Amino acid sequence: MTITMTSNDRPRATQKLRELLARPDAIVVAPGVYDGISARIALDMGFDTLYMTGAGTSMSRLGWADLGLATQHDMVEQAEMLANIDPTTPVIADADTGYGGPVSIARTVAKYARAGVAALHIEDQVQEKRCGHLLGKEIVSREVFYSRIQAAVNARADLGLDILIIARTDARQSLGFDEACTRLSRAAEIGADIVFLEAMTSREEMADFVRRMGATPCLLNMVSKGVTPVISVDEAADLGFKVIIFPITGFGGAIQGIRDSFAVLKKSGCEPKALVGVEEAFELCGLIQCIELDRKAGGKALAGLR
Ligand SMILES: C[C@](O)(C(=O)O)[C@H](CC(=O)O)C(=O)O
Numbered sequence: 001m002t003i004t005m006t007s008n009d010r011p012r013a014t015q016k017l018r019e020l021l022a023r024p025d026a027i028v029v030a031p032g033v034y035d036g037i038s039a040r041i042a043l044d045m046g047f048d049t050l051y052m053t054g055a056g057t058s059m060s061r062l063g064w065a066d067l068g069l070a071t072q073h074d075m076v077e078q079a080e081m082l083a084n085i086d087p088t089t090p091v092i093a094d095a096d097t098g099y100g101g102p103v104s105i106a107r108t109v110a111k112y113a114r115a116g117v118a119a120l121h122i123e124d125q126v127q128e129k130r131c132g133h134l135l136g137k138e139i140v141s142r143e144v145f146y147s148r149i150q151a152a153v154n155a156r157a158d159l160g161l162d163i164l165i166i167a168r169t170d171a172r173q174s175l176g177f178d179e180a181c182t183r184l185s186r187a188a189e190i191g192a193d194i195v196f197l198e199a200m201t202s203r204e205e206m207a208d209f210v211r212r213m214g215a216t217p218c219l220l221n222m223v224s225k226g227v228t229p230v231i232s233v234d235e236a237a238d239l240g241f242k243v244i245i246f247p248i249t250g251f252g253g254a255i256q257g258i259r260d261s262f263a264v265l266k267k268s269g270c271e272p273k274a275l276v277g278v279e280e281a282f283e284l285c286g287l288i289q290c291i292e293l294d295r296k297a298g299g300k301a302l303a304g305l306r
Contacts, residue, residue, distance in 0.1 A: 014090065014162045014164065016088065016118070017092070020048065021242055025237065027233060027236055027244055028243045029244055029246075030050055030244070030245045030246070031051060031245075031246050032246055032248060033052060034053050034056025035060045037281075038056075039082050040085065041284065050090070051092050052078060052079055052093035052117075054066060054070060054075065057074065057078045061074055061078060065131075067129070067130050068127060068130065075096070075099075076108075076111045079091065079112055079117050080116065091116070092119040092121070092166070092243070093120050093121075094120075095109075095121060096123065096125075097122065097123055097124075097129055099127075100127075102147055102148070103151075105151040106154065106155035106158075109151075109156055109165075112163060113156070113159070113162075113163040118163065119165070119193070120152075120163060120166065121167070121194075123170055124139050124145035124171060125138065132199050133199055133228075137170050137174065139174055142182075142183060145169070146183075149191070152192075164193040166192065166194040166196050166219060167183075167184055167190075167192035167196065168195075168197075168219075169183045172197060172205075181197070181209060184196075185212070188216040192216075193217070194219050194242070195217070196219040196221065202229060203229060217242035218241050219243040219245065220239075220243070220245070221247065222246050224252060287305075291306060
């Protein structure tokens with residue numbers, strides 16, 4: 001795989017996501033990434049789309065749970081880094097509530113698009129939001145939600161951007177499934193490209209949701225130990241979903257892996273034997289590419305490395 005640090009091919013990620021979505025009977029699979037290492041692993045393994053998880057971003061950048069603590073600035077910085085390791089691979093990014101009223105949302109859309117993000121999702125929780133799989137979520141009115149989506153759609157048109165807009169509703173928990181579907185149908189009419197019904201509680205709901213949304217592509221959020229029943233990528237595709245995200249797979253695995261590794265150190269006073277070594281880690285993160293880049297430019301800084 002070619003990884004480039006140039007920005008010339010940025011528009012291709014959005015175009016590529018549109019092409020991936022247009023494939024009949026196929027689903028876009030996006031593993032959750034939350035830092036440079038997790039993004040590098042997903043790219044190295046050949047995933048063709050990445051999902052920037054807000055929960056993972058909040059925990060990796062701030063060390064705090066997904067409770068609306070990450071700011072627009074935190075999220076844009078993270079998105080910019082993730083979208084530019086390989087600018088040809090689409091990144092679908094969490095944009096929470098859009099971080100304010102219509103003016104802030106317009107700025108969020110512009111900043112995400114200019115950072116190289118291919119699609120972003122904006123939801124209808126109040127600003128003091130929380131992970132969609134926790135209890136006690138508070139939801140804004142239909143009007144406020146619709147104006148968030150309208151602001152995003154207008155910003156995209158006014159600024160000549162082609163980022164995809166995903167409307168997410170968290171209304172299922174407190175207002176019910178019908179209200180959630182009504183909100184997303186209207187969001188699609190306003191101009192959202194993809195719809196995301198957070199925290200569905202049964203397979204019947206999943207099937208019904210896709211049916212009710214008609215031609216609008218639907219996204220499924222597969223959160224381990226969340227409130228949505230676990231289904232596979234193939235099952236989601238069979239139900240008609242066009243995108244499936246796995247926000248927890250990366251950081252859930254990392255937490256377990258780091259814990260296991262530290263436990264060996266604490267117990268034995270030595271590192272675990274099976275650890276990935278420093279060179280392998282650097283190679284994962286572009287060492288060879290950097291040596292090549294330096295050599296081609298006549299640089300001497302990395303000449304002695306290999
Ligand atoms: C998708 C999500 O917005 C995320 O931040 O990745 C979260 C995931 C989580 O916290 O479990 C959500 O579902 O709200």
